Amino acid sequence: MTGYDHLHPSTVPLLELPSAERIERVRTKRWIPYASIRDPYAAMRTLLDIPRQQRPENILIEAPTNNGKSTLLERFETDHPPLHRPDQDKSLIPVLMICLPEHPTLIIVYQTILDRLGCPYAPSARRTELRRAVVTNLEKVGTRVLLVDELHNLALSGPQERDAILAFFRALGNEPALRISLVFAGTPGARITTQSDPQLLNRFDVFQLRLWRDGEAFRELLASFEALMPLRAPSYLGDDDAIARDILSRGEGVIGEFFKIVSRAAVLAIETGEERITLKTLSRIRYQSPSHRKVMIDDVPALP
Structure with missing residues (x-):
């Protein structure tokens, strides 16, 4: 006009x-697809396109607070919504996003994933029961990519909890029935929180959303x-x-x-x-x- x-x-x-x-x-x-965000978005899209493999590719996105990382993850999840399957009781959920709270524990991570999947669980459920429910339901809905925001909050957990959480994330890629790719996002230095699990860390491509x-x-x-x-x-x-x-x-x-x-x-x-x-x-x-x-x-x- x-x-x-x-x-x-x-x-x-x-x-x-x-x-x-x-x-x-x-x-x-x-949403504004500005230049520096296009490459990590395209890399995330590739995670959905490649066949499931024994060592899934993963992505780590580092950005200062309020500089676009959460918006990127939310947009990617929005662009790849659940797909209804008339022949099954559960929709296909190719992309799932969770946000790590302050002082996360492995049980909280399990509960967060189940909450996002809309799966009920008993408050008194043990770790093994929750883990079984998570793996079973992620397989049922066919999740290919798990987006994990606020990765830096792992630093607020004790060493044992942090290592247990990282081991679980690594297992999502190793489980033959899952082979899920991970997208971690956190503030600069988020990689430090994953250094205790070098087998996991070396599977990540790193993108940095720097200050403008x-x-x-x-x-x-x-x-x-x-x-x-x-x-x-x-x-x-x-x-x-x-x-x-x-x-x-x-x-x-x-x-x-x-x-x-x-x-x-x-x-x-x-x-x-x-x-x-x-x-x-x-x-x-x-x-x-x-x-x-x-x-x-x-x-x-x-x-x-």
């Missing part, structure tokens, strides 16, 4: 919505953000050096922070009727950088 070349075609109709609904759309995160720097990829990302924000006037986020550098600096290289900055500025642009993001708009939003928030937390006195 003439006059809205700065927007993605799917965004243009949103301009007809009331301001409140446009603001709701602005605040809703959308100014450059073509970052400018394309800003342009993609702008294309999805239903503002009537162009902001030139990817072309305006001052605006781009301001967002990069305040967001400290983290994609989740960029979205927060841009979305809050877009909300203000709608509320004021300016309909575009400028340096003045950015200066007026309520926003604290990650390092500022950390300082504020560190300054909180300890409880007596």
Whole structure:
């Protein structure tokens, strides 16, 4: 549509919505297949395409907090949903995602997988019973790839629990009836938590989602953000050096922070009727950088 070349075609109709609904759309995160995330996504897709094998290929994704790893895993699971099988009582679940809680134990991992599969279990069930249920149900639903987010939380478990959890994950690939590939995701240094199991670690290809720097990829990302924000006037986020550098600096290289900055500025642009993001708009939003928030937390006195 003439006059809205700065927007993605799917965004243009949103301009007809009331301001409140446009603001709701602005605040809703959308999937953007930016350059650095395409390779790990393609590698994950390959795990589904290759035949089951004795030593399944695995992937480890490392990224700073709020820099896209969880979004990547969630998107991959969404893109490969359960498939109904009329001739069987259980759907095919090719991709399953779990998130390791703080201080995970092997029993919690078993319970988390069963919960995600929708399989009931007795609260008093023993480890061996839970493990049998996990293996049996993963085989029934034909899971090919297990996504494990927040891998770094393994560091908060004791050495015995950590080693037991890693041994179980390795066994999912070794079980002849399963041969499941793993995708681990965690903060930088997540590999350290797997070093006690070198047989498992050497089966992983590693991808790192690094902090963003100014450059073509970052400018394309800003342009993609702008294309999805239903503002009537162009902001030139990817072309305006001052605006781009301001967002990069305040967001400290983290994609989740960029979205927060841009979305809050877009909300203000709608509320004021300016309909575009400028340096003045950015200066007026309520926003604290990650390092500022950390300082504020560190300054909180300890409880007596």
